[in-house]
Amino acid sequence: MKIIKPVSNPLANLHNKTKNTELKVLLIFNKLSDFRSEIYDCFLSQIDGRADVDLYIPQINHQNASHFAEVIREKLNTYDYFVIMLHATHINEDILKTINSIPKEKLLILDKRNEFIRGEYACVYQDFEADIYEALSNAKPLMTKYSALNFVIQESYFYSISIMEGVSHFAQENNLQYNIYTEIEDNIIRKNELYLILSEHFLADILKRCNAQNLKIGKDVGILSYNETPIKEVLSGGITVVTTDHCQLGRTAAELVLNGKKEHIRNPFLFIQRNSL
Structure with a gap:
């Protein structure tokens, strides 16, 4: 895993854990949480060493949208896939412009579809x-x-x-x-x-x-x-x-990357009964 941290140099502190892979993936989360960590772990598990996966956690707001755009622009030729899961309140016009600049054969959106993302791209979403x-x-x-x-x-x-x-x-x-x-x-x-x-x-x-x-x-x-x-x-x-099903979301995303498909797949939703109901 390579981690790109949201510091003054966002490409600093890179650490490589996967070797001898040709497919390169940049996984972009707006932040980490328990369920995002589960998505990430299940994505890596399903990839199973068949791709080199980097994680990028930008601090996105109106002030540094241009910084996010710069990172993506610099890396367009480095990665085969950009797998993006961002909080919708962060997806303003500038962020959408950056996302739309990514070739659609390289783009995979997680969690929520966005009508302003143009073209045919891959997506694993919740309804x-x-x-x-x-x-x-x-x-x-x-x-x-x-x-x-x-x-x-x-x-x-x-x-x-x-x-x-x-x-x-x-x-x-x-x-x-x-x-x-x-x-x-x-x-x-x-x-x-x-x-x-x-x-x-x-x-x-x-x-x-x-x-x-x-x-x-x-x-x-x-x-x-x-x-x-x-x-x-x-x-x-x-x-x-x-x-x-957060783990299934990660697994499905990995399969779309590995198979090069541009499908929109609705993720399973679960009801887990315990003692509080």
Whole structure:
């Protein structure tokens, strides 16, 4: 693995772990997290030494978009593939211009399709609205004991609107009372209600408030968390999650690279039942 760090010289501190490979891939994440690390690990596992993979984590904002463009421009002839997973709030007009400058046979977009990326390119994506609607439909038998569904989001989450539309569609179709919250207030926690929570920070806050009110998770209050992380398997006896299959996303991306295909593939979405629902 070669790591290009977001320092004054973004091409410094390179370290090569793969040898004797001809196919070169630049994997671009806006940041690292538990689920991005899983995508990365599964991508490398599926590549299995058949390509030389570099990881680039740019600090993208309006001020340094030109720096990102410079790095990509300098490396266009170095890499056979640019595999890009960026937070949508970072994809402004300048970033789109840079992405569109990459030959489409070299471009693979992860996680979310973008209508402003021109031409035929490879993509492994989530369908946020359809995914949450189908997941809630699968969980419906477990939700009957709750009187309301509360969707707790951070407005800055780039996929919030699409997920909110899926939640609203499900609730209206099933005549289920639902509320949408963008911050945690003192009266938000109510007995016999279900909480779908996108933010890890909000999840921790709600769990603490439930404990303070002596409300039992999975009995008095239902918790459904978005995106699987290892801690959720053991937190509060097990947190039920709805999540894209991050490992499969990485594997599928690797296969598209290795096979040179320009397909758009919807990633599987999972409902993992645990004790909190």
